[in-house]
Amino acid sequence: MQFIKPGTNINFIGKRKIAFVFSAMMIIITLLLLVWRGGPNYGVDFSGGVLIQVKLDQKRSPSEIRNALKSVHLQDSIIQEFGEEGQFEHLIRVMETDIELSGLSDQVEQALIQEFGQGVEMRRVEMVGPKVGEDLRQKALFAIFYAVLFIAVYISGRFELKWMMSIVMALSLAFVVYITSSFGISVTWLIFIAMIVTLGLCWFLKLKYAMGAIIALVHDITITIGVFALTDREISLSIIAAFLTIVGYSLNDTIIVFDRIRENLRRFRRRPFEEVMNSSINETLSRTILTSTTTLVVILALFVLGGGVIHDFAFAILIGVIVGTYSSIFVASPVLLIWEGTFAKRIKDKKRTPK
Amino acid sequence: MSKSLGWRGAIALFAVFMGFIYLTPSLTRDLPAWWSNILPRDKINLGLDLQGGMHLVLEVQSLKAVESHLERVTEEMKNDLRKSKVRYLGLERHGTESITLTLIREKDRDIFQDLAGTNYPDFEVESISNEEGQPEFHLVLLSKARARIIKMAVDQALETIRNRIDQFGVSEPDIRPQENNRLLVQLPGIKDPKRAIDLIGKTALLEFKLVDEENSVEEALKGNIPPGDEILYQVKIDPKTGRKKKVPFLLKKRTLLTGEYLTDARVQIDSQYNEPYVSLSFDARGARLFEKITGKNIKKRLAIVLDNKVNSAPVIQDKISGGRAQITGRFGMDEAKDLAIVLRAGALPAPVKIIEERTVGPSLGKDSIEKGFRSMLIGGVVVILFMIIYYSLSGIIADIALLLNIIFIMAGLAFFGATLTLPGIAGIILTIGMSVDANVLIFERIREELRLGKTPRAAIEGGYSKALVTILDAQVTTLIAALVLFQFGTGAVRGFAVTLSIGIIASLFTAIFLTRIIFDYLYIQRRMKKVRI
Numbered sequence: 001m002q003f004i005k006p007g008t009n010i011n012f013i014g015k016r017k018i019a020f021v022f023s024a025m026m027i028i029i030t031l032l033l034l035v036w037r038g039g040p041n042y043g044v045d046f047s048g049g050v051l052i053q054v055k056l057d058q059k060r061s062p063s064e065i066r067n068a069l070k071s072v073h074l075q076d077s078i079i080q081e082f083g084e085e086g087q088f089e090h091l092i093r094v095m096e097t098d099i100e101l102s103g104l105s106d107q108v109e110q111a112l113i114q115e116f117g118q119g120v121e122m123r124r125v126e127m128v129g130p131k132v133g134e135d136l137r138q139k140a141l142f143a144i145f146y147a148v149l150f151i152a153v154y155i156s157g158r159f160e161l162k163w164m165m166s167i168v169m170a171l172s173l174a175f176v177v178y179i180t181s182s183f184g185i186s187v188t189w190l191i192f193i194a195m196i197v198t199l200g201l202c203w204f205l206k207l208k209y210a211m212g213a214i215i216a217l218v219h220d221i222t223i224t225i226g227v228f229a230l231t232d233r234e235i236s237l238s239i240i241a242a243f244l245t246i247v248g249y250s251l252n253d254t255i256i257v258f259d260r261i262r263e264n265l266r267r268f269r270r271r272p273f274e275e276v277m278n279s280s281i282n283e284t285l286s287r288t289i290l291t292s293t294t295t296l297v298v299i300l301a302l303f304v305l306g307g308g309v310i311h312d313f314a315f316a317i318l319i320g321v322i323v324g325t326y327s328s329i330f331v332a333s334p335v336l337l338i339w340e341g342t343f344a345k346r347i348k349d350k351k352r353t354p355k
Numbered sequence: 356m357s358k359s360l361g362w363r364g365a366i367a368l369f370a371v372f373m374g375f376i377y378l379t380p381s382l383t384r385d386l387p388a389w390w391s392n393i394l395p396r397d398k399i400n401l402g403l404d405l406q407g408g409m410h411l412v413l414e415v416q417s418l419k420a421v422e423s424h425l426e427r428v429t430e431e432m433k434n435d436l437r438k439s440k441v442r443y444l445g446l447e448r449h450g451t452e453s454i455t456l457t458l459i460r461e462k463d464r465d466i467f468q469d470l471a472g473t474n475y476p477d478f479e480v481e482s483i484s485n486e487e488g489q490p491e492f493h494l495v496l497l498s499k500a501r502a503r504i505i506k507m508a509v510d511q512a513l514e515t516i517r518n519r520i521d522q523f524g525v526s527e528p529d530i531r532p533q534e535n536n537r538l539l540v541q542l543p544g545i546k547d548p549k550r551a552i553d554l555i556g557k558t559a560l561l562e563f564k565l566v567d568e569e570n571s572v573e574e575a576l577k578g579n580i581p582p583g584d585e586i587l588y589q590v591k592i593d594p595k596t597g598r599k600k601k602v603p604f605l606l607k608k609r610t611l612l613t614g615e616y617l618t619d620a621r622v623q624i625d626s627q628y629n630e631p632y633v634s635l636s637f638d639a640r641g642a643r644l645f646e647k648i649t650g651k652n653i654k655k656r657l658a659i660v661l662d663n664k665v666n667s668a669p670v671i672q673d674k675i676s677g678g679r680a681q682i683t684g685r686f687g688m689d690e691a692k693d694l695a696i697v698l699r700a701g702a703l704p705a706p707v708k709i710i711e712e713r714t715v716g717p718s719l720g721k722d723s724i725e726k727g728f729r730s731m732l733i734g735g736v737v738v739i740l741f742m743i744i745y746y747s748l749s750g751i752i753a754d755i756a757l758l759l760n761i762i763f764i765m766a767g768l769a770f771f772g773a774t775l776t777l778p779g780i781a782g783i784i785l786t787i788g789m790s791v792d793a794n795v796l797i798f799e800r801i802r803e804e805l806r807l808g809k810t811p812r813a814a815i816e817g818g819y820s821k822a823l824v825t826i827l828d829a830q831v832t833t834l835i836a837a838l839v840l841f842q843f844g845t846g847a848v849r850g851f852a853v854t855l856s857i858g859i860i861a862s863l864f865t866a867i868f869l870t871r872i873i874f875d876y877l878y879i880q881r882r883m884k885k886v887r888i
Contacts, residue, residue: 295788
């Protein structure tokens with residue numbers, strides 16, 4: 001049985017302008033959303049505070065719960081319904097970190113029992129003090145930073161077979177980051193600078209495949225963050241884990257396509273770049289669609305059946321897989337094309353200019 | 356060819372066999388006796404988010420420890436000065452940094468200098484003359500000594516808390532130090548998190564101080580606290596209204612006796628009111644001190660102070676020998692038991708602050724496991740069916756690989772003693788998707804080779820060799836992400852990184868090695884004609 005008949009030839013590259021506009025739109029919407037909300041929606045893990053998952057014995061509205069919390073001065077907490085229908089579960093999120101956080105969950109439990117009777121069950125409590133929140137933020141950002149670093153080195157080495165180049169790039173990146181970090185810049189800026197430097201180095205060292213892959217990665221993560229901001233979901237530690245997994249997965253996809261492109265370029269030196277790219281993507285299409293579909297199926301099962309706690313994580317991976325597949329076809333490859341266009345043109349011009 | 360097939364088959368079967376061996380302890384409750392003697396017994400650890408329990412990070416307030424130490428040194432100095440008959444004008448502690456001593460007579464300077472050299476090695480002693488021409492000494496705490504005090508405080512806190520938890524009776528608690536003077540405490544399956552937190556967080560400093568009967572409490576409350584005195588409160592709960600009332604006591608600051616001298620603290624029931632109280636027993640030295648204190652202060656009130664709150668202040672009727680005392684109050688049985696525990700285990704050298712607390716109730720833990728495994732089952736079944744439909748016989752081979760993968764991951768977790776968390780289950784689910792990926796890559800290549808007209812054997816050979824590099828590439832990048840997550844992650848996230856890593860390695864093994872054996876067996880050994888793919 002075959003989904004994609006051999007010899008399929010969809011003109012992906014031809015459609016790249018539309019894709020480019022679409023991607024650009026999504027990224028701009030993401031950035032606008034982030035600016036408007038003053039940053040991503042950090043969960044307790046990163047901003048500190050208390051998160052309580054409570055189960056009641058009948059349906060109560062958030063305002064009833066808010067009322068009950070007045071007696072402990074927590075009526076300004078964020079209250080959301082959680083999990084499946086008929087479970088009567090709610091999430092209470094206390095944002096302040098300057099009050100005494102330990103023992104807060106007891107106070108909340110008492111207040112709720114006073115209002116609603118004994119049928120109150122504290123399913124889960126997460127309390128993160130401000131110091132720990134900051135620590136976790138740092139750790140998460142460093143994790144992302146190192147992941148990007150190692151992956152950049154690996155791709156450059158693997159693709160361009162320029163291991164020396166990639167080590168040079170890693171060292172220069174580490175050096176630049178060391179210099180800038182001694183100015184005491186926050187980790188977020190460090191990551192931003194690291195990205196710019198990495199892309200710059202890719203440009204100068206002519207690591208075109210690495211560049212394509214990294215741009216696709218950044219595209220994927222940005223859009224996933226955007227969807228989270230759009231659906232008002234919180235970024236917690238497990239979501240960061242999901243991001244890193246998406247990084248691995250998206251790279252996975254991109255590498256498969258790039259491998260094929262390189263193989264075909266070697267075989268068909270005469271053919272124009274665009275054509276080779278298109279046929280490579282078409283050849284790997286079968287495999288790309290199959291893997292994405294099977295992964296989507298299992299993650300969808302987790303998303304629907306896995307319960308509230310893992311729900312956001314499954315959502316992140318879901319979005320990541322979809323966007324990751326899309327970016328391997330419509331972002332990574334066109335970047336290669338643009339590159340070829342710019343550099344190949346220069347070489348042609350050089351050849352034409354008389355010496 | 357058949358020789359290598361034999362060897363490879365043997366290795367494969369051995370791996371599968373070991374997989375089952377390591378998996379079995381987690382599946383059955385009772386292992387037969389002969390098993391426990393030779394074969395591994397480790398079950399898979401369940402994370403706190405799956406079995407319910409509490410995760411606490413405590414910060415030892417190390418500055419307080421340094422402060423207390425300086426206080427003690429100041430008291431010691433007073434004693435030493437008295438013994439050497441050196442009179443002094445002022446003796447003051449400055450925060451956590453230094454102590455200043457002002458002497459009266461110039462000739463005492465040398466006496467104290469010698470004293471400082473032998474008795475106070477932790478300090479850098481600076482000898483000057485102050486503005487009024489009096490001899491003054493600045494004793495600055497050495498940073499090495501400070502670091503040592505802080506480390507000792509953290510170690511002692513660790514031991515004390517471990518002691519308390521042992522007495523509380525939690526199965527398999529995990530208590531360990533972390534950087535920045537922090538302690539990690541994990542209590543799986545705990546039923547009463549509130550009690551546990553109270554138990555752990557209580558400083559439990561027991562002190563006996565005299566009540567100052569000569570001066571008035573009211574005057575002191577207005578701000579005129581006599582030197583050497585302090586105001587501490589007793590918290591009384593009105594039995595009728597349940598409201599708390601704070602009763603002030605004017606006490607002499609000097610601590611006459613502390614909980615250090617306790618050998619035992621036991622819960623007893625008062626026969627008259629049927630209420631629990633805690634009876635204290637002192638050791639020989641403590642008993643002697645107690646006898647001396649009570650002997651010298653008959654008819655005066657002795658305050659029992661717990662964590663700077665007055666518990667009671669009974670009148671000393673007579674000299675008490677035998678070293679026994681009582682702590683009473685309107686305790687519930689649990690409260691009395693916990694108080695006895697902390698007094699027995701000893702006071703914390705410095706207060707601890709809870710800076711992170713994650714508690715999962717057992718019902719949620721059970722739910723999470725059920726839901727996680729159900730989605731894995733359903734997702735897995737869909738994928739298995741799909742592979743059979745799409746790739747026919749070869750699909751079945753890929754499905755065998757998939758099932759073996761899951762077994763290998765679980766066995767791997769048991770083998771490494773790793774913990775399975777809810778994101779870990781998600782990691783297993785992801786591995787299902789990714790192991791299919793590896794097989795798909797190989798099968799699509801084989802299809803291509805067949806289309807080019809190659810024989811089954813050549814097609815399989817070509818498919819595997821061409822796909823190998825791509826598979827390795829793809830899996831390595833995910834492995835890098837997993838390893839970074841492992842390094843920087845905590846708790847649940849680490850569990851995810853571990854299952855993902857094990858899953859990737861397992862799927863590499865099954866896709867490249869195991870499935871190839873089956874293919875070779877069918878098409879070389881059994882010489883099947885047509886590749887059903």
